[in-house]
Amino acid sequence: MNFETIVFYGFAALIVFASLRVITARNPVHAVLFLVLTFISCAGIWILLEAEFLAITLVLVYVGAVMVLFLFVVMMLDINLAQLRKDFWRWLPFGAALAGLMAFEMIWVLGSAETSGGKTAIRHAADYSNTKELGRLIYTDYVYPFEIAAVILLVAMVAAIALTMRRRKDAKSQVVSEQIATKKADRLRIVKMPSESKAANQLSGEQK
């Protein structure tokens, strides 16, 4: 048992524990935080596999952005636990079927000799950059799937904005661009005035 194996089992145990807690935690915020922990442990395992680009991207994209938005939503929810418990038994068969299907797929893919074939991770030289390799693959062999995925995401984004954007006619708001575009000369006129009037001058002269 060398150092790497210990680290691997450490991360693996952490993943199993955290993902179990994701579905058993009562508080949804805790569940999301456990999901974050799961992601980070996964990233750890990927780093062990020398897939540092994927590992860091997982942290950057999922942990750093997606889960933050998740947390945002979950934290603002007003959740009634009893309400959630009520439908548990009704949805159990459906969920179990889905879980079974996923488990089956994973066993199928990972177990078949063709896809994994019991391959072990290949060791690379220190100057090997899997970022470059990934980039090369994405922009040559997989350029169409990549572009299509990008377009789908763009469409989804546009759709999400179009669905949620409502402009209320009676809502008042500031036009920030106009506010910022104003220049000093538009608002401010500096008028030169003599600082003292003649009468005041005389008065002060008399007092002296």
Add this chain to the structure above:
Amino acid sequence: METIKNFFKTFLLYELAKGMALTGRYFFARKITVQYPEEKTPQGFRFRGLHAQRRYANGEERCIGCKLCEAICPAMAIKIELTEREDGTRRTTQYDIDLTKCIFCGFCEESCPVDAIVETRVFEYHGEKRGDLYYTKPMLLALGDKHEEQIAKDRAADAKYR
């Protein structure tokens, strides 16, 4: 032309640079901090600090218990009780100023017909217990005795404006 100029001014953060140049200049300006315990700012003769009760030169206390100060005090910090002394004059038995209420407006001083209650230049005082800032008549009189010289000088300086 003007628009182009403004465009570049906006994107090169001209105005921000101008603002920073200003603060940058002040970075090297002469500092005006007063190093308090060693240096002190000058006080005017109307300085309104700690209160004091004055006496006449013959040792008779000035206060005649007219209660004008108590009436005018906006913070209701003054409490006065009266009695008739054996020589038939009206005197205070109790004259308390609660300094935790006092706002140091100087109205008591101004309303006093006999210049009995005054505010001195003392501003460095403190209390360590809750009651410490509740000044009673003997305390005020003692303060007056202690600072009489300065008080009299300040009154004299202020006299021509009254």
Add this chain to the structure above:
Amino acid sequence: MMELLQTLQQLGQELLGPAWLPVWTAVKILVVVVPIMLTVAYLTLAERKVIGYMQIRIGPNRVGPYGLIQPLADGLKLLFKEIIIPSGSNKFLFIIAPILGLAPALAAWAVMPFGDGMALANLNAGLLYLLAMTSLSVYGIIIAGWASNSKYAFLGAVRSVAQIVSYEIAMGFALVCVLMASQSMNLGDIVRGQQGSLGMLNWYFIPLFPMFLVYLISGVAETNRAPFDMAEGESEIVAGFHVEYSGMAFAMFFLAEYANMILISFLTAVMFLGGWLSPVPFLPDSFIWLLAKAAFFLFVFLWLRATFPRYRYDQLMRLGWKVFIPLTIIWVVVVAVWMQTPLWVW
């Protein structure tokens, strides 16, 4: 210097055997973290002094000569203060939040190149790692805000996280320009890419000047510093996400903010101002240059705080989403096209 390290390595190897590696790593981490913590401490003093000077005051000058012991006094004070845990708060998350805030700010230093080949970890995807670490720092804030069980803290956290997440995008795109120009995500290579016979004219801040400004401003927003300190908003939401924190727990957030500030200053120096490279060809490259550049940016941070009033929140969001992100995307395209022409000389 190098020989000394070599002999030290050998000596340790002989003395401790396999246990030497963790010890040596710990020593390396300490060598980086301790100076950062000291810098953080003295940055607080520098901040008070600089802002004081700009407001024609002199700042703290009582504790020690010129107030030089002030940070230690502040630290001691915070250390001995009670950490109040609000009732109704989530205790575990409440305690762990400041740690989560500080840890990424320090972890990001692992890839910082202090000199040629002088980095704790020479990571190929160093730039990505940095982005990942800075994006992790929002967890400290959001967990602190939620775990406090206070609406001020929660609102502050939401505001500040929304701000950080928004500006991260602009920051990321600005860095994309840098990595396009240097064709590497290794921070050491990025600095080496700025080497040339012309000294400072070879640095990336010239072709990427708009990105340099965007990065600097986003950096200020990312660290929640004035004029983008909506998260704190002393006069509006009383201190944002850390209202409920006191003592050392509060100090951790403080440390994290300043450590992030130092990090951003060093990164700006590395990405745009040629890291350890000397600005003029006739002077040797050295670690001192990196320090000087970072110190300048730290001064700019303080200078900005002394100069500008706080941004309004909607204007802040507008600046991030409607100005910086389009600008950076356009500049990515500009740089991509520019690099295909012979006019690209960097």
